[in-house]
Amino acid sequence: MPIWVLLQPRAYINGVQLFVGLILVYATVFIAGPTIVAPAFNLDLPANTPDLLPLLFVTVGCGAVSGFHGLVGSGTTSKQINLETDERFVCYLGSAGEGALALAAIIAVSAGFASLDEWRVVYSEFGNGGIPAFVQGGATIVSNGSGGLLRHETAATLLTMMAVLFAGTTMDTGVRLQRYIVQEWGDIYGIRLLRNPHIATAVAVGACLTLAFAAGGPDLTGGMALWPLFGTTNQLLAGLTLLVISVILVKQRRPIKYTLIPMAFVTTVALLAAIYQLDDLYEKGQFLLLGVDIVIVISAVCVLLEASSALKRNLRISSSKK
Template sequence: MAVTNNDKRQLMSAIILLLLGLGGMAAGYFVYSRFIASRIYKLDPNFRTPAHAFEDGIDFVPTNRYVLWGHHFTSVAGAAPIVGPAIAVIWGWLPAFLWVVLGTIFFAGVHDSGALWASVRNRAKSVGALTGEVVGRRARTVFMIVIFLVLLMVNAVFGVVIAKLLINNPGAVVPVWGAIAVALVIGQLIYRRVIGLGLVSVLGVAALYSLIYVGPSVPIALPDQVMGLSANASWILLLFAYAAVASLLPVWMLLQPRDYINGLQLFVGLILLYGAVLLGNPHVVAPMINSDIPAGTPSLIPLLFVTIACGAISGFHGLVASGTSSKQLDKETDARFVGYFGAVGEGALALAAIIAATAGFASLADWQAVYTAFGQGSLTAFVDGGANILANGMGMDAGVAATLLTVMAALFAGTTMDTGLRLQRYIFQEWGEIYQQKWMTRPLPATLLAVASCLLLAFGAGGADGSGGLLIWPLFGTTNQLLAGLTLLVITIMLVKRGRPAIYTLAPLVFLLVMTLFALLMQLKSFYEKQDWFLLGLDLVVLVAALLVTLECTASLKRAFKAPPETV
């Protein structure tokens, strides 16, 4: 059923959403982030960053801020800023839109740049490890368990997500794996200074889009059974083998250039999608506030704020900022561009997901046919809706458009998995330092432990199919948002100890902790009613851990308010 001209007059143009969303985020970066960077974090261009202090050519590498932005942004983006908003529009487009835009400006940007600043000022330690110095040992121990759970969920689930994308779209295999070869070449060109960064960028993006064009004509599919393993399990093992190697290579060789080129291709993709919106002027067919939500859909409050994490605020961003990005920051002042603008990039992607999932359908009936239950929509709504917008606005072939968007999602999931496994390796190495286990501080044993823990979850809980990561995924949203709130708590304590205004981090963290703890309690009730004792027990562990860290941090915050400011 097509939308008539009379219907269109009653619908809102997607152009309005685009201009309001991007305009608000631009104002946030050019105005609000400048205030936060100069008056609150007081970023110092003369401060010697850990990238210079501990330069080793492997993990600690001073990096051009544009290249580092590409690494940071694509590492934190993954598929989450697409999936979350595309699910959340089931409550209507307005709540999702407001949370993405306001969350990017006042929550995510402050959180991401703050985590980067806090880590840089503490020898590039992860947010969990530096909690020991800022708050105390007990808080550090519990906090690092929460961090480990988040990384375990991300790595195990993204392995499944990428595997399914490659199985469902064999045409994406060549561009997804070919991007690795492109990144290796780009890394050499950048760091051997063979040619300038501008030309490298053009060549890299051209090579990547050439692969996307060639991919559908050279589809690759694994056999249904390989040595007794399904195609899904085989892809998962291949992905973790690659991620293990990537974790051990110097960051400049693969991780940085891969993320940088992926960041550029995202902007090309966004320009195409937003350009199609401007040219085709699609109308939002989904309701502003959905009063006819499907049965079984949870309440908007507090679930909206954990369903959309990446794209508004996400604890995983703090792990990347304090894990890999802080070890590569050339100047402390680059934290504003890398951290805050990285959040803006992700907000722009989440905005595109909202538009694709609400304006990419011919009619309200078509939209309702997809959104029949909570959790529906997701990547399918983004890919199909975005392909329709590109086909109508740009005249692009719908199949090519769908492949482009699928590859975009798969590449982001892959870069997040690369960084996530490296971060897990760092966690094991930090545990080795804390508990004086020297063998764990070495990269290879720590990497093997990280891979083993992910595969144990994938195959131990999921059987021969390797999809065990999906078992604990329902807890990701709440655990991830708790991590974001607790990271803001650590940043707030650092600010108070330095005698600086803390309201700009304190207000977001209070809101986030209240909403997330509320959501955790609702999940407990749901797991109990379903008699899902495993998730119920794990939910209790996360809830108790969060309460313990919150109490420790609150006590530390009270002491900081009473004590005279530190001389830094």
């Protein structure tokens, strides 16, 4: 189905709802002036909390530089841009919007609780909190800031809807991108069947269902089981995106240090995170995730070696033309 038939209008509606939700949260924050109860430095860490390095740069990095956004930019954004000159405005505004959402989430999970003890109850174990903490904390702020005009339950429903719509749009975009990739496989390897959009869609959706059932069983918790690997793969993809941009800049004889240095850091940390997870997944007996992680590490190394070779080749060509 063409982007402009379903994805674009629905994403537009979701975007409007997201902005309305953000305006509501920020307005009530300024009115209520909630106090941040979360500690600036939390030294009372729950058991099994992983090391700060590389986890911090993988999780926070997903908001700062995202490989998924690199795919979206080439797979869907490029199909909706009227003029190339509009891309800078769209990209900068998108980054600002995501930053605003990230800040709202931080405020909700750090200032949306009555006391430090209540905050510690929510985050008593590593992995707790998440979207429920954002919804409950944000609902408390919105309810207090509105002077009770919006009940806590109503505010929680609004924020839940905002989060669900955001996740739904992301999932739809991800499946569409996966279908593009399957079709590209058909073009590259000459598999005519995979070029069919309906077959490619079935393969993309089928792969998602298979992983969900295989990892989580009938209760469909496979997505949550696979989630720990998302940050790592997202950052590896971000590093690859920066490397591709570096190759393009070399061909255009433009400076590459602005993309090459971040690429080296992001890729190194992401690979360390993937390798770090191997031992953890093995100890927990999560062999499906272990196999996926091994494939990710091997694939990332192979792709990076190939891309690095292309970068060196283009650097030599560029130097010879000077």
